[in-house]
Each structure stands twice: as structure tokens, then as C-alpha cells.
Amino acid sequence: MKNIIDELSWRGLIKNKVPGVEKQLKKRTTMYVGFDPTSDSLHLGSLLPIIILIHFQKLGHKSIVLIGGATGLIGDPSEKKNQRVFFSLEDLQKNTESIKKQLSKLLNLEKTELLNNFSWIKKISLLDFLRNVGKHFPINYMMSKDSVKKRIYNNKKNGMSFTEFSYSLIQGYDFLYLNQEKDCLLQIGGSDQWGNITTGIELIKKKTGKKAYGITFPLVTKSDGIKFGKSEKGENIWLDRKRTTPYKFYQFWMNVSDKEIEKFIKIYTFFSREKIESLILKHRENPEKRFLQKRVAEEITQWVHGKKAYEEVVKISHVLFCKKYIKDLLLTLDEKILFSIYENIPHMKLSYQEFEEGVSLLDVLKKSSLFSSKSEANRALNLNSISINKKLVKKNILLQKENLIGKKYILFQFGKKNFFIIKVE
Known part of the structure; x- marks a missing residue:
């Protein structure tokens, strides 16, 4: 069987790996990746474990995608400065269905087993969990995890709740369950999941004596250095077209x-x-x-x-x-393309009555996503940075019917890459 580790390594898809995994992967191996449904959409970072899973599938390995209906109720503290906002079971179920639909488009579900950890976690009593799982992990072991240390030292005022402290144990139990029920020997996740993955490996070893493995991939970060994630502040690139x-x-x-x-x-x-x-x-x-x-x-x-x-x-x-797109060419665009532009870039609606009464360019620019104030928009006008329907505008004007493309749209541009469109109806 082709060396999957070499393949993933040259692609830059391996950050950490458990020793001995190369030997194990010479045989057909069952692996899993997990997603907590703390949003109704996956994002750019979510594609990485899916891509790795596909690489494994191509070489004949078995794969499981685990949706964390239970762990999503707790919240993974990894790379988080504060405790997550708790989600209701109803919200998590809605998110789970949305994520399933996305996964069905990205993966061949005939080759992928889709599971939800809520189906087995809900059956465990607190006392059973503490006696059968918690007893295997000393506090010192848990405190050594990066997700715990960073949270405690970076947020000394609030520290970490016991709820989040238990997250690693619950994820570890997931690995144990899949190992016993599905003969799963490998877990894959982002580098921030290394501590959670090794907790599962340790639990499997203590409960069954078996050897299990883990691989992590580097996190994809945005331009500000923050990882793409479902609950991080700032803008993400989502897979749901309604969000991105x-x-x-x-x-x-x-x-x-x-x-x-x-x-x-x-x-x-x-x-x-x-x-x-x-x-x-x-x-x-x-x-x-x-x-x-x-x-x-x-x-x-x-x-x-x-x-x-x-x-x-x-x-x-x-x-x-296109630099050659002059106003006359823009006027020839059909309704389908114009509406598609409207749907895909920042936009705003105006009523015909409001438009016929007269709307100044500066008023529209202020309401747009391009500028925060009329004075800022005016400065851009004075610097010859504003275009209407691909034609440079050098002063404030009253927008009129002759400015409409397709009798209902006006396209605004600020600089080279910033666009805004209004629809009059």
C-alpha cells in the first residue's frame, strides 16, 4: 500500500503523529475525524480533515466522520480564551443536519460512516463516567495539556470551568468507543486537538491494552494570524453560500x-x-x-x-x-447576471418612490458597506476613488434613472476591489 504519511508530509498536512503509525497504515485501517456542530456551517479550516480523509479513502482505508452532538454541548476549550457560549440541544440538532448536508456534497457517503456521539454519550451516567473514565487520568496529567495550561495562565481571573476541563475526557471516550465498536485505530484532527487525541490513545491503552494512533495537521490561519474557526471572532470563509x-x-x-x-x-x-x-x-x-x-x-x-x-x-x-468593461458594455448585461452580482456582493435596496424623490451619491455611499461616514465617502470622491457603473465620478451627484443598469441596478466601486450595488424596486 502507498505510503500515506509520505504523501501527506510533502503536502504539508502533518504536524504531529504517534510513533508507529507508518507501520500500522501499511494495513487497511479504520480512522475517524470529528466535527462539533457549534455552527450551522463548516468553514475553510474544516476542509482539511475532509481532504485528509479522502486521501485515506483513495488508498482503501475505512473512514468515520463523527459529529459531536454531545461534545458540542460542552465546548472544546482548545485555543479559546474564554468559555464558549452554551448551545441548546435543539440548536445543535439543527446545526448537525446542516453539516450533514454539506458533508454529503463533499464526501462519498458510501465510503464514509457518519455517526453522532450523542447516541452513546447520552446513555452514560455521571457516576459511571467518573468511575470508568475519570479514574484513569490524574489531575497532573490533565494539567499538562496545552489546552488547559494556556487557558489557565492566559485567563487567570476566570480560569477554566470543570465543564470544559472534562471535554478532553469525553473526546477520549469517543475514541475508546469507536475502537471497541468499529475497530477504529486512528484519529485525525487539527494540531490544537493533539492533547485530546492523546487522551483517547491513553484511555484505549489503559482499558484494552491496545495500541492506537493519532495524526494532526497544521491549522489554517486568516491574515490576522487567527485560525479559521466556528466561534472565533472576526470573519471566516464559510462553506454555506448564505454565509459566504x-x-x-x-x-x-x-x-x-x-x-x-x-x-x-x-x-x-x-x-x-x-x-x-x-x-x-x-x-x-x-x-x-x-x-x-x-x-x-x-x-x-x-x-x-x-x-x-x-x-x-x-x-x-x-x-x-475587467478594465475594458466600459459603461456601454455594462448596459448590455442581462437580468440573470445583474441579479447574480447583486446576490454575491454587498448590496442594498431602494424603493422607486425613494429613488424618484432623489438620492445623493454621498447618502448612498454612507449607507453602503464601503464607508462608515459621509465625510469619509466625500474624501474618497475628492481623491477620484469612486466609480458608478465603471465610470469615475469626481463629485457628489443626484442619482437618477439614467444611472440604472437594466432599469433597476447601480454598481459602485471604491478603489480596485471594493464593490457595492443597489437595487431599485
């Missing part, structure tokens, strides 16, 4: 730096090593053409949102960014 439009999803990849895109094409695509090296060389010849960014954006957008959505966002991008 396909256009914005596509543009994320188009705006990745040259240094990052060489890393991302290895991580986020299934191209062979030879093909990736060839694509990187081609990109380096003319990096200004953003060849790699386009290739990665195409692959991932089609995978997550489908070919039709990809073709649509390419058209939108052409309309918005």
Missing part, C-alpha cells in the same frame, strides 16, 4: 499571496506531486497573471459550490474587474 457567497469564496483564493498559494495548492487540491510542481513553475514565470490562484480557485469553488456556481462567479469577476 460563492463569489466571495472564489475571490478569497484569487487574493491569496504567491507564497501562500504554493502551499495551498498542495493542501487543498488532489493534484499529483508532478502536476503541482509543474503548475508552480509555470506560475513563477509570470506571477502577475495569478495562474496558481485561478487554478486553485477553480478546483475548490467547483468542489464546494458546483460547476454552475463557479462559472457564474467567473462571469461576475469578469464584469467587476
Whole structure:
């Protein structure tokens, strides 16, 4: 069997691994990855364990995806400065169904067993859990975990609740359960999960005497250095088109730096090593053409949102960014493309009555997502940074019917990459 560790290593998909895992993976092995349903959507970071799982599936290994209906009620303290807000069981069930739908589009569910840990955790009494699981872990062992140490030392005022302190034990029990019921020998997760994974490995060893394994992958971070995550503050790139439009999803990849895109094409695509090296060389010849960014954006957008959505966002991008797109050409766009632009970029509605009474450009810009105040918008106007329907505007004007594209839209642009559109109806 092909050496999966070597394959994942050159792609940059391994951060930690338990010794001996290479030997185990020469045989068909059952592995699992888990997702707590603390949001109704997976995000960019969630794709990594799914991608790794697919790599394993291609080599004939068995896979389990575990949705944490029980652990989601507790909240993983890893990489968190404060305690998570508790979710209701009803909210977690709704989130679980949404995540299942996303997984069904990303994975071949005929090759993947989908489980929910709530189905077995709910059957365990507190006393049984403390006697059969808790007794195997000294406080010193738990305190040595990075997720615990960071939380306690970084938040000395509030520390960590016992609820969160128990999270690692519950995840460890999940691994034990899957080991006993499904012969699962390997758990995969982000590098922040290393402590939770090794807790499960230790529990399996103490309860059964068996050897179990773990692999972690590096966390993907945003431009501010914070990881992509469901409950982190700040903006995430979500897989749900209602939370991150396909256009914005596509543009994320188009705006990745040259240094990052060489890393991302290895991580986020299934191209062979030879093909990736060839694509990187081609990109380096003319990096200004953003060849790699386009290739990665195409692959991932089609995978997550489908070919039709990809073709649509390419058209939108052409309309918005093509330097040769003059006003006359913009006026020829059909309703479908205009509405697609409206759905995919920041937008606002105006009534015909409000519009006919007269709306100044500065008033619209103030209400848009482009500026926080009228004075800020006015400064941009004075600097010749505002365009209406791809035509530069140098002063405040009253928006009129002749500014409408397709009798109902007006497209605004600030600088090179910031767009806003209003719809009059």
C-alpha cells in the first residue's frame, strides 16, 4: 500500500503523529475525524480533515466522520480564551443536519460512516463516567495539556470551568468507543486537538491494552494570524453560500499571496506531486497573471459550490474587474447576471418612490458597506476613488434613472476591489 504519511508530509498536512503509525497504515485501517456542530456551517479550516480523509479513502482505508452532538454541548476549550457560549440541544440538532448536508456534497457517503456521539454519550451516567473514565487520568496529567495550561495562565481571573476541563475526557471516550465498536485505530484532527487525541490513545491503552494512533495537521490561519474557526471572532470563509457567497469564496483564493498559494495548492487540491510542481513553475514565470490562484480557485469553488456556481462567479469577476468593461458594455448585461452580482456582493435596496424623490451619491455611499461616514465617502470622491457603473465620478451627484443598469441596478466601486450595488424596486 502507498505510503500515506509520505504523501501527506510533502503536502504539508502533518504536524504531529504517534510513533508507529507508518507501520500500522501499511494495513487497511479504520480512522475517524470529528466535527462539533457549534455552527450551522463548516468553514475553510474544516476542509482539511475532509481532504485528509479522502486521501485515506483513495488508498482503501475505512473512514468515520463523527459529529459531536454531545461534545458540542460542552465546548472544546482548545485555543479559546474564554468559555464558549452554551448551545441548546435543539440548536445543535439543527446545526448537525446542516453539516450533514454539506458533508454529503463533499464526501462519498458510501465510503464514509457518519455517526453522532450523542447516541452513546447520552446513555452514560455521571457516576459511571467518573468511575470508568475519570479514574484513569490524574489531575497532573490533565494539567499538562496545552489546552488547559494556556487557558489557565492566559485567563487567570476566570480560569477554566470543570465543564470544559472534562471535554478532553469525553473526546477520549469517543475514541475508546469507536475502537471497541468499529475497530477504529486512528484519529485525525487539527494540531490544537493533539492533547485530546492523546487522551483517547491513553484511555484505549489503559482499558484494552491496545495500541492506537493519532495524526494532526497544521491549522489554517486568516491574515490576522487567527485560525479559521466556528466561534472565533472576526470573519471566516464559510462553506454555506448564505454565509459566504460563492463569489466571495472564489475571490478569497484569487487574493491569496504567491507564497501562500504554493502551499495551498498542495493542501487543498488532489493534484499529483508532478502536476503541482509543474503548475508552480509555470506560475513563477509570470506571477502577475495569478495562474496558481485561478487554478486553485477553480478546483475548490467547483468542489464546494458546483460547476454552475463557479462559472457564474467567473462571469461576475469578469464584469467587476475587467478594465475594458466600459459603461456601454455594462448596459448590455442581462437580468440573470445583474441579479447574480447583486446576490454575491454587498448590496442594498431602494424603493422607486425613494429613488424618484432623489438620492445623493454621498447618502448612498454612507449607507453602503464601503464607508462608515459621509465625510469619509466625500474624501474618497475628492481623491477620484469612486466609480458608478465603471465610470469615475469626481463629485457628489443626484442619482437618477439614467444611472440604472437594466432599469433597476447601480454598481459602485471604491478603489480596485471594493464593490457595492443597489437595487431599485
